[in-house]
Amino acid sequence: MAHFDENAKPFSQKWLDERLAVSTLKRVLSTEYWIPKNINFLWAMGMVLAATFGLLLVSGIMLLMYYKPDVNLAFDSVNYTIMSEVGYGWLWRHIHGVGASVVFLIIYIHMFVGIYYGSYKRGRELIWLSGMLLFVTFSAEAFSGYMLPWGQMSYWAGMVITNLFSGGSLEAYGLVEWIRGDYVPGDAFLTRFFMLHVLLLPLVIIGLIVLHFGTLRIPHVNNQDGEEFDFEEAAELYKAGKVKESKVIPFNPVFLSKDVFVMGIYFIFFFYLVFYHFEFAMDPVNFDPADGLKTPPHIYPEWYFLWSYEILRPFSKDLGLIAFAIAQVIFFMLPFLDKSPNVAPASRRGLFKYWFWIMLVDMIILTFMGKLPPQGIWNTIGLVAALLFFALWIALPIITKLEKKL
């Protein structure tokens, strides 16, 4: 057994150290967790995401106390009880709704920063993969949460998305009915999505966040130049007081102060939306109670799913499903499709710099087309953009292979 000091006062530093190794923990997790110096504010998105997730968790717990997972009660428990009876219930709902929408904006920024600077490449593949797993789980979390107010969009989005599982022979196995627990989205559907949204998926997300942080520990955070250097050597310099010469800074308190500054700006924007523009995250159609006998004239998902929804649309059913499925998982393949040896910002690489911007613009176009009604010229633009999306992925290994070593 370890040595315990009889004279240590309960809960003193020494007492805690002997039982919990608090000093070691603090060192490993914060004061000697080294961060490269040359990274810009875009690297703060990770902490911004963690903070937003925290807000979603707290507001979610508050909503959970009054929400009723029952097809007859759900709509009113949200739109009447929580919104007008519960003290400050509206606040939690607005935070939760805005948070769910904004979290995707930050996730997309976080992803594209990673793509731009090559942070998914050699040595950091697992960071990218665990991050993509988080993205997919967040998508499932957002979708299951969207069902809960049981409005028209909840119902019909549930109908359309679960029907995706009726592709080809899957239908024959009764998979759709099995997922719904009914022939159409009903009570069983609502209660199981409630379970997923408040328990199972959040648990998975928390586990994945821990994994995502863990994958960072050994390869360390990338930097603006994609420069590779010896973190231990740099850390020794820093600890020896040569702060200027060292290429790293400790996460806490030095880098964290930058994170906190970025978060400060972010939360001004966030709470501006919560208090003055919450409606941007709430579709007006979802303020009509669910009705299984009336489809709203135009069905579209929340903005963050529009690009992949649009990829589904221009094709026939089975082809559309395959295209959609590929679009969902293709980003997982990024570290393996990018054949270039360079870890560098896109601007210094060969054709990849065009690839990056074309991909970004293409996804924005898909997002707009997904929102517009499926008619005339919009159909054509959507089809071209969807085809371009796949063409880009096919081109990726070829153009990165051609890239010269920097």
Add this chain to the structure above:
Amino acid sequence: MADNTKGRRDFMGMALGGFTALGGIGALYAMKRTWDPLPSVKAAGFTTIDVSAAQENVLNVEKWRGKPIFVLKKSKDMKPDDRDVIVGSDRFLVAVGLCTHLGCIPAYAADEHKFKCACHGGEFDASGHQIFGPPPSPLEIPPFKVEGTKVVLGEEGPEYKKMKEAGLTA
């Protein structure tokens, strides 16, 4: 002696592994069954629709197993189809009113004799055949039985069985 312990350990390992796998399979099966539709849902019964008062080219929407059912009495100028449900001397379209693409409810444009699905632009004619857009198959016909001027949904009558054998509906 050393070999002996190793053998025992291997045996214990395999026994433990075996029991765990068995328990795991049992648990997975129980979970699968928990997600199955409840018996009360499955027994959601039958719906009887009286079509004697139906008007030509006016769409009626009924509900069966939570799904909307289109009932459309065909007028003389609409072409007859193998999929029509014949009640007395009248021809009807009886179909599940969910687009075969992803399940939105198409709207009926009475003047064009067409169903239009707003979701992804799919279109069906008055006999339920897909004529435009992504839907892969005609509107599904629910199991039905004709009884006088009534149509019972949920029961497979001889007309329905014939249609099914002819591959006219899934």
